[in-house]
Amino acid sequence: MSDLLAARSQMAVSLGFHIIFAVIGIGMPVLMVVAERRWQKTGDPIYLELAKRWAKGTAILFAVGAVSGTVLSFELGLLWPTFMRFAGPIIGMPFSLEGFAFFTEAIFLGVYLYGWDRISRRAHLLAGIMVAVSGVASGIFVVTANAWMNSPTGFDLVGGRAVNVDPIAGMLNPMMFQQTLHMTLAAYAATGIGVAGIHAVLLLIDRENAFHRRALAVAMMVGAPAAALQPLSGHHSGQVVARYQPAKLAAMEAHFRTGPRAPIELGGWPDMDAREVRYAIPIPGGLSILAFSDPDAVVEGLDRFPRADWPNVPIVHFAFQLMVALGTYMAIVALWAGWLAWRRQDHASHRAFLRALSVAAPMGFIAIEAGWTVTEVGRQPWTIYGVLRTADAVTPMPGLIVPFLCFTVLYCFLGLIVVWLLYHQIARSPRPTEWSRRYTPAGASSA
Amino acid sequence: MPDLPLADVLAAILALSLAAYVLFGGADFGGGVWDLLASGPRKARQREVIAHAIAPIWEANHVWLILAIVLAFTCFPEVFARLGTVLHIPLSLMLIGIVLRGSAFIFRSYDTEELKAQRRWGRVFAIASLATPVLLGVCIGAVASGRLVPPADGDFVTGFVEPWLTPFALAIGLMTLTIFAFLAAVFLTLETHDPELADDFRRRGLIAGVAVFVAAFAALALAPHGAPLVQRALVSSTWAMPFHLVTGAVAVAVLAALWFRKYRLARIGVGMQVLCIVGGWALAQYPYILPPDLTVTGAAAPDRTLRLALIVLVAGGAILLPSLLYLFRVFKSSPADRVGHGG
16 A cells, blocks of 8 residues: 555545544534423423433534544644645635634533533523534534635645635635535434434334434434435535536546536446446436536536546546435435425324335435545545645655554544444433433433 | 734744643643542542543643644644654654543543443543653654754654654653643642542642652753753743743742642642743744744745734634633532532
């Protein structure tokens, strides 16, 4: 394994690990706030129990997200010093803002977790809202920096150096809006559908359990709208990518030959030597319509770019198709849920719906990993699209396979423990006696 | 002060955020040290006090390190790039320590089912609390030593190991560990209403305070060879004498306050002591941010970036400081045996 590949792999593992926790850190606070609000309105103690459990889960996951995020901020310099030397002054600002948002989230999560019997109900709910707002803000800031790597603006390139640096223009880069929107919706969809799916599984076993019924309802309230809207945001993303990163779009669609009436290739495997997609179902003109809303539009294919500037087409194509397939399934389940709500049917006793929903539980997270693969691998061989190559950004430090293996083992270990803990803390059905004993309202000792 | 260069202001803020990390984050690490060394008839209760003192706050305390990192790569990208390259090994090890310590702590507090599992997490937490400060100190010592030059092609050891694996850097590593332990002991005296428990921490504080002195003298003795630039400044600048007098007086005053059980006074004093140490290091390096060749102005990002960074800091501070005060107020208005944290 070359040092460059080891560095890329370490970054991929770190980000792939962190993104899960970051996403949950954005989504879970919303669930917990909705549950708390419902408790305050209805007085139903199950909602309070849910808010407390979800807050606990958020705390565990936020802590892991906080440490893995700290690792990432170091890794930018440990693995990609040349990139940071170039990019720091331009995209340091969103990272600084993210730091503040993260800090706010940590502070109010502390207040929320340990403040149940110390502050008024209103202040407590407000603390939860602050956690949710700062969580989504920090996600937006980080994705803004990533969007800049895809469509760098805010500087002039003179002799390999950035001059006339303008950090605000760097933040407001052309990809910023669609990427942050897509990621935020993804966070709500993955978390909401994920939690709802877990409770759907438990309802299939224990159909009358009021705890799981309430949990499913609250989680769907957050996850379903996001999942239903996500395909629209994805379509918009595709159009922006077509305009600013044509090589990435060509790799996503395994579109080898430039031309009008470009097809969408459903499924299939890109044959890199023959430069065609095998075993795919083509939809003629589909790509032209998707990218430019016109069946006769010319879509640039990979033939427009030197072979050395191609991303890894099979990986990008496969990851893209996977993301779209999972997202579509989730959107269908979300619309189904909406339809059932419209017809005033009970979700929790509709077994076919529960089955469909339990299958969807992990899909949002897999789709996020796949989508992140599309955007990162699809940007290669560039770290900053069209400006700095990944091979030039990597550290001169030799033997990078060692830190790669160390951090991979560390992350696997952490991942296993987190899953085990969450299972014991959150998913297990509470016995009624347990929650009535442990959580009497304000004034009692808890946490 | 219109003629105060922006780069200097931001470098000062960078130093301050490092000082804040040492002060708050350091106390959390030190808590881990005392968790490891808990002993005597009140062993279990000592650990309880430590866990309760750290729990609501340790993630928030982490932010000072992140702030320092972000300021470094936004405002002094050249410095950040070189630190990441030359200090790759100690920084990676420190990161592993930070990850293990943070997660072990949270797992220990949630993994309530089994006592054995709790103990296992406790050990990971304590060992990581011991190793991480040493590594942080080694990195700081390496910066002060003025040996962090861009690695020449070829040799791994001269490029990536020798710059930081020096007796001076190790001495600074030990000094950092003793300072963290000292801070934690001083803060912990105020975290309990039980005078016997407070006395346990007082005794530990006195021992750690003496250890800080020993480590500091060891570092000073190694400095002429290990960190000549900093050493010269600490001996011959105009501010050197008053600085040593003030630092020494504060250090003695903290020990005296501990001795006479004036815990609040000791807490204020120990904060000043940390400020003196970090401030002295920063002043001694000035105008270099990364000796031997990178100066604050020379390594700074364009003015526009610096100005924006300052605006973000002020605006962010306007949201954060009240929030932080609120957090402390909520947890200070309660029995100290359960929650709360010094500083």
